[in-house]
Amino acid sequence: xxxxxxxxxxxxxxxxxxxxxHHGAAEVISATEAGAVHHTTWADSERRARQLARALQxxxxxxxxxxxxxxxNDYRHLEVYYATSGMQAICHTINPRLSPDxxxxxxxxxxxxxxxxxxxxxxxxxGIAARIADHVRTVVIxxxxxxxxxxxxxxxxxxxxxxxxxxxxxxxxxxxSFDENTASALCYTSGTTGRPKGVLYSHRSTVIHAxxxxxxxxxxxxxxxxxxxxxxxxxxxxxxxPYATALTGSALVLPGRHLDGASLARLLNQERVTMxxxxxxxxxxxxxxxxxxxxxxxxxxxxMTGGSAAPPLLIEAFRDEFGVAVEHGxxxxxxxxxxxxxxxxPSQVGLTGEAAARHMLKQGRVLPGLDxxxxxxxxxxxxxxxxxxxxxxxxxxxxCSSYFGESESACDADGWFATGDVATxxxxxxxxxxxxxxDVIKSGGEWISSITLENIAVSHPDVAEAxxxxxxxxxxxxxxxxxxVPRPGHTIDPRSVLDSYRGLVAKWWLPDAVLVVDQLPHTxxxxxxxxxxxxxxxxxxxxxxxxxx
Ligand code: AMP
Numbered sequence: 001x002x003x004x005x006x007x008x009x010x011x012x013x014x015x016x017x018x019x020x021x022h023h024g025a026a027e028v029i030s031a032t033e034a035g036a037v038h039h040t041t042w043a044d045s046e047r048r049a050r051q052l053a054r055a056l057q058x059x060x061x062x063x064x065x066x067x068x069x070x071x072x073n074d075y076r077h078l079e080v081y082y083a084t085s086g087m088q089a090i091c092h093t094i095n096p097r098l099s100p101d102x103x104x105x106x107x108x109x110x111x112x113x114x115x116x117x118x119x120x121x122x123x124x125x126x127g128i129a130a131r132i133a134d135h136v137r138t139v140v141i142x143x144x145x146x147x148x149x150x151x152x153x154x155x156x157x158x159x160x161x162x163x164x165x166x167x168x169x170x171x172x173x174x175x176x177s178f179d180e181n182t183a184s185a186l187c188y189t190s191g192t193t194g195r196p197k198g199v200l201y202s203h204r205s206t207v208i209h210a211x212x213x214x215x216x217x218x219x220x221x222x223x224x225x226x227x228x229x230x231x232x233x234x235x236x237x238x239x240x241x242p243y244a245t246a247l248t249g250s251a252l253v254l255p256g257r258h259l260d261g262a263s264l265a266r267l268l269n270q271e272r273v274t275m276x277x278x279x280x281x282x283x284x285x286x287x288x289x290x291x292x293x294x295x296x297x298x299x300x301x302x303x304m305t306g307g308s309a310a311p312p313l314l315i316e317a318f319r320d321e322f323g324v325a326v327e328h329g330x331x332x333x334x335x336x337x338x339x340x341x342x343x344x345x346p347s348q349v350g351l352t353g354e355a356a357a358r359h360m361l362k363q364g365r366v367l368p369g370l371d372x373x374x375x376x377x378x379x380x381x382x383x384x385x386x387x388x389x390x391x392x393x394x395x396x397x398x399x400c401s402s403y404f405g406e407s408e409s410a411c412d413a414d415g416w417f418a419t420g421d422v423a424t425x426x427x428x429x430x431x432x433x434x435x436x437x438x439d440v441i442k443s444g445g446e447w448i449s450s451i452t453l454e455n456i457a458v459s460h461p462d463v464a465e466a467x468x469x470x471x472x473x474x475x476x477x478x479x480x481x482x483x484x485v486p487r488p489g490h491t492i493d494p495r496s497v498l499d500s501y502r503g504l505v506a507k508w509w510l511p512d513a514v515l516v517v518d519q520l521p522h523t524x525x526x527x528x529x530x531x532x533x534x535x536x537x538x539x540x541x542x543x544x545x546x547x548x549x
Contacts, residue, residue: 009180010207013086015246017175020046023223023249029271030074031256031263033119033147037270040075042246045082047171052083055169059138059160061114063088063178066186068112068136070096070103070121073233073254076142076162078242080116081233085184085203086175092186093234096121097524098196104131106188106196109405114138116162120257122149129154140165180204186404187236189333190525198404199333201237209336209398210243212367217343218329219275219304221248226299228253228268230278231307235525236337239277239306239329261289265297272299279307281526283314283326290322297322304329306338306363308527309433309451311458315360330363330433332419334400334410339372339419340364340431347428361455362432363423370396372431373416374423386426389434389447392419422447439530441470441480448480448509450530453501457482460500462490467520468511469533471540481540482511483533485519492516512541 008014019026024043032038040048061067067084069091071077084091092110094103103124107115112135117125119141125132133154141148144163153159184203188196214221219241221227227250229241237243245252253271255264259278264286268276283305289295303318306329318324331337342364344351351359366372374382374390382390393416400417402410411417422435434440434449441448450468457466464487470478486492494514501510515537521529 009177009203011086011175011177011180011203012082012184012206012243013175015207015210015243016042016046016049016082016086019043019246019249026223026249027226027251028075028078028254029251030254031258031267032074033256037267038075042249045075045078048166049079049082049086050173050175051166051169051171052079053087053173053175054171055165056083056087056089056114057173058169059114059165061087061089064183065089065114066092066110066112068092068094068107068110068115069234070094070115070117070124071142071233072118072257073229073238074142074256075254077116077233078252078254080142081185081237081242085206088176088178088182090183090186090200093237095188095190095232095234095524096124098190099524100124100128102196102524104128106198107132108135109195110186110188110198111135114140116140116142118257119143119147119149122151126151126153129157133157180207185237187234187333190523190527197406199400200404201336201398205336205398206237206240206243208369209240209338210247212369212398213240213338213341214244214248215368217365218338218341218367219244219277220302221245221250223249224274225250226253226272226274227251228255228264228271228273228276230255230259230264230276230282235307236331236333239304239331239337241277259285261285261287262293265289265293265295268300269295269298274299275302275304276300277304277306277329279526280305280310280314283310283318287314287317297324300324302327304341306330307525309363309455310361311455312357312361313459316357319357326360328360328363330421330431332421334417334419335370335394336398338367339370339394340366342430345428359430362426362430364431365429366394366431370394370399372425374425384425384427384429386424386430386432389422389424389449391437392421392423392431392433393417394419422449436530439469441468442478443473443480443508444476446508450480452505453480453482453509453511456501456504457484457497460484460492460497462486462492463497464488464490465520467528467530467533469530469537471512471537471542473512473541479541480509480511481537482514483517483520483537484514485517 019042229238328342453468471481473479
């Protein structure tokens with residue numbers, strides 16, 4: 001027997017309509033290119049998104065068309081998010097930090113018919129115009145007429161100005177209703193191995209994810225919250241925050257292009273931000289700025305950190321010096337992206353000092369709606385003892401089922417998606433990433449966690465950044481090799497770094513060698529590019545052994 005309740009599809013436009021109708025005066029604030037701050041409201045954002053939908057209709061955009069964006073976090077980008085999805089087209093956010101070759105590949109693979117870009121990316125698009133001319137018919141620069149850059153496109157491609165387009169459109173548009181399983185947005189993985197793959201979110205997955213991340217034990221969003229996503233809107237929909245803040249009517253503060261410590265501190269204080277979200281590198285930059293300038297954070301209470309493991313010093317420094325809680329979340333493009341969040345259960349409430357900081361290193365508990373498990377090499381589920389680590393699998397309504405343009409499933413027969421991460425889960429259900437499966441070091445049949453070794457290395461006072469990679473070993477198969485970058489003005493003594501492992505890990509986990517390097521390679525999303533390091537240092541111990549003979 002079916003229930004007798006209304007069938008209202010879960011659509012992205014319903015979030016925006018709710019924000020406009022019930023939190024119309026709540027603010028949407030953007031730091032602009034010129035260093036000024038632009039203020040608008042959720043009511044005005046909804047009206048302008050309708051106006052943009054009208055403009056898109058006039059340009060010939062139809063349902064299921066992919067509309068690419070190359071843009072920083074600001075109000076125009078937000079309007080493109082909602083207008084495209086709301087009219088049943090697909091908002092395809094593109095990471096401008098990828099190589100031009102990957103960007104051209106992604107635009108063609110997605111089949112984008114129009115691009116909405118910030119003026120700063122005009123040269124990038126000019127450089128690949130010939131390669132994308134088969135699909136892209138329109139390039140809209142997100143600026144006013146005075147800010148239009150020179151851009152040579154190919155014949156058949158038109159160049160338009162966003163503000164002019166908006167000025168010519170009315171807002172006489174009603175958001176249509178359609179199947180909640182319709183695609184709403186597309187985002188490609190950063191592709192550290194092989195070509196990027198497209199993850200195609202649906203209206204339903206996006207709305208459910210927004211509900212889940214707004215929960216008290218996740219972002220704890222309220223109408224009185226003021227949220228600044230430093231995480232870019234081109235990186236997994238800024239972790240879903242543009243949707244979740246509309247759901248809760250929170251103020252949304254968009255930081256634009258300048259993500260350095262000084263610019264962020266200014267915006268956080270000036271706009272009375274209560275919570276901010278981003279990757280550890282950003283928080284290290286902010287910490288450095290706060291320490292050197294003596295500035296404080298007046299209103300920020302919590303920082304959500306994710307994307308890569310947060311070093312312990314980050315959590316302790318913000319807590320002890322600035323009274324700000326750094327909270328760990330974990331996710332990935334294929335998970336919309338949030339999968340876990342580290343919020344206390346009753347048994348963690350009393351934790352203090354070292355024990356509290358140690359607990360906060362864990363990536364957290366699974367969000368309700370998802371399930372997770374860890375398995376060994378034979379596919380058997382491992383116990384939740386906080387010690388044994390295995391491949392992490394997840395499933396749930398905001399997990400990708402297959403990649404865009406690929407016919408085969410991305411999951412196993414029971415719907416489990418292999419994350420490619422290796423993790424432990426403790427008896428309370430807190431998951432801790434110990435590695436990417438490709439990064440784990442397999443020494444004599446046992447596994448060594450590269451993240452654990454890196455976290456200890458970056459706690460050393462002379463070390464700014466560290467990477468541990470597996471290098472082939474004639475006896476043990478693989479052994480850890482530690483690469484460290486000195487903090488400015490410091491010199492690293494490799495023996496003293498090795499000493500810092502004493503008592504913290506088993507002796508056989510210690511790196512066999514420590515190399516001091518000037519810098520480490522990073523991916524377009526700021527993560528350590530371990531593939532490049534592995535390629536370079538894979539034979540380090542074999543070569544070293546040959547030299548010694
Ligand atoms: P992406 O799809 O680019 O967001 O990358 C997802 C990957 O980033 C995950 O599979 C993890 O390897 C890593 N990651 C995300 N959040 C965390 C975190 N809090 N700690 C450690 N690794 C993380």
